[in-house]
Amino acid sequence: MPRFAAVALAAGTALLVRRAVRRRMSTAPLWPLPALEEPVSGYGRGRTVPRKALVTGRTAPAEGVVELRLEGADLPAWQPGAHIDLVLPSGLVRQYSLCGDPADTGSYTVATRLIGAGQGGRGGSREVHERLREGVEVEIRGPRNRFPFVDAPAYVFVAGGIGITPVLPMLRAAEAAGADWRLLYCGRSRATMPYLAEVGALGGGGRTTVVAEDESGFPDLGFLADVPEGTAVYCCGPDGLMDAVGAAMPGGRVPRLERFSASATTGGVPFEVELRRSGRTVAVAAGQSLLDAVRAELPDVPYSCRQGFCGTCRQRVLAGGIDHRDELLTDAERDGSMLICVSRCTGKRLVLDL
Numbered sequence: 001m002p003r004f005a006a007v008a009l010a011a012g013t014a015l016l017v018r019r020a021v022r023r024r025m026s027t028a029p030l031w032p033l034p035a036l037e038e039p040v041s042g043y044g045r046g047r048t049v050p051r052k053a054l055v056t057g058r059t060a061p062a063e064g065v066v067e068l069r070l071e072g073a074d075l076p077a078w079q080p081g082a083h084i085d086l087v088l089p090s091g092l093v094r095q096y097s098l099c100g101d102p103a104d105t106g107s108y109t110v111a112t113r114l115i116g117a118g119q120g121g122r123g124g125s126r127e128v129h130e131r132l133r134e135g136v137e138v139e140i141r142g143p144r145n146r147f148p149f150v151d152a153p154a155y156v157f158v159a160g161g162i163g164i165t166p167v168l169p170m171l172r173a174a175e176a177a178g179a180d181w182r183l184l185y186c187g188r189s190r191a192t193m194p195y196l197a198e199v200g201a202l203g204g205g206g207r208t209t210v211v212a213e214d215e216s217g218f219p220d221l222g223f224l225a226d227v228p229e230g231t232a233v234y235c236c237g238p239d240g241l242m243d244a245v246g247a248a249m250p251g252g253r254v255p256r257l258e259r260f261s262a263s264a265t266t267g268g269v270p271f272e273v274e275l276r277r278s279g280r281t282v283a284v285a286a287g288q289s290l291l292d293a294v295r296a297e298l299p300d301v302p303y304s305c306r307q308g309f310c311g312t313c314r315q316r317v318l319a320g321g322i323d324h325r326d327e328l329l330t331d332a333e334r335d336g337s338m339l340i341c342v343s344r345c346t347g348k349r350l351v352l353d354l
Contacts, residue, residue: 160237321346
């Protein structure tokens with residue numbers, strides 16, 4: 001048989017065998033595995049496709065803060081409020097708001113504050129500060145936007161410290177549109193507040209109020225009770241600040257918040273999870289994350305951020321109620337899948353496609 005004909009015959013046979021196997025798996029769910037689609041994970045989805053970027057600039061816009069300029073090819077467009085996943089050389093994944101110019105299609109700008117272990121840091125910000133220098137190549141995913149800048153007749157922005165980063169592009173956009181806006185920018189001290197000069201330049205006419213705690217204590221949020229109906233209120237900063245802003249809002253109204261700290265992964269009732277593909281059932285204690293319980297049986301289950309942001313640990317749910325505690329999945333994505341690093345079960349039993 002001529003070589004070309006033999007190759008064509010082999011390829012055709014392989015295609016027929018593959019189709020036959022798929023038909024059998026779809027009609028006989030117990031052979032050799034349940035007839036389910038591949039488990040979902042954060043990798044491979046369009047918004048989280050990894051891309052390479054080069055650190056081409058590094059500055060210090062405030063004490064303890066590093067700004068990075070990341071250049072890359074075919075970077076997706078973004079809008080104010082968006083953030084990216086930054087994959088650090090160690091493999092840690094951290095989320096940082098984009099604070100540059102959306103019109104700059106060749107680069108992203110992010111800034112991070114150094115957070116020590118005594119302040120709740122888990123090593124990501126220290127790695128950024130110590131290892132990401134000009135010339136270092138990193139992996140990025142995204143951008144995603146859970147904090148979108150909406151059209152509104154007026155805006156009020158409240159930023160605390162590094163929380164100015166997602167707000168800064170919004171201020172520029174509001175100013176460019178000639179919108180009515182007001183900013184309260186607070187921090188421990190002026191020296192630790194990044195982009196203070198730019199914020200001051202944008203806020204001419206008394207629209208910006210800067211409150212440094214070492215000068216005047218905590219900010220007065222009483223003005224929020226009088227914010228007119230229809231005004232979009234944005235807040236990003238420490239949890240305490242965001243909680244206070246929410247409490248100060250008029251009854252029935254809530255601010256738009258950007259949180260980079262997931263809800264507690266524990267604090268609930270114990271439940272059990274069936275790993276359908278593996279034929280195992282695992283008990284999850286009230287003080288244990290679902291991810292930890294699953295990895296005790298299946299150590300190769302992927303994960304990264306452990307905070308419900310990166311999507312690496314996303315898995316398909318076959319049965320059971322889901323207590324979603326992530327900051328990533330859309331409503332459509334939450335229908336049948338969950339991030340097992342932070343989310344839990346609302347009942348006593350959950351079934352995962354694992």
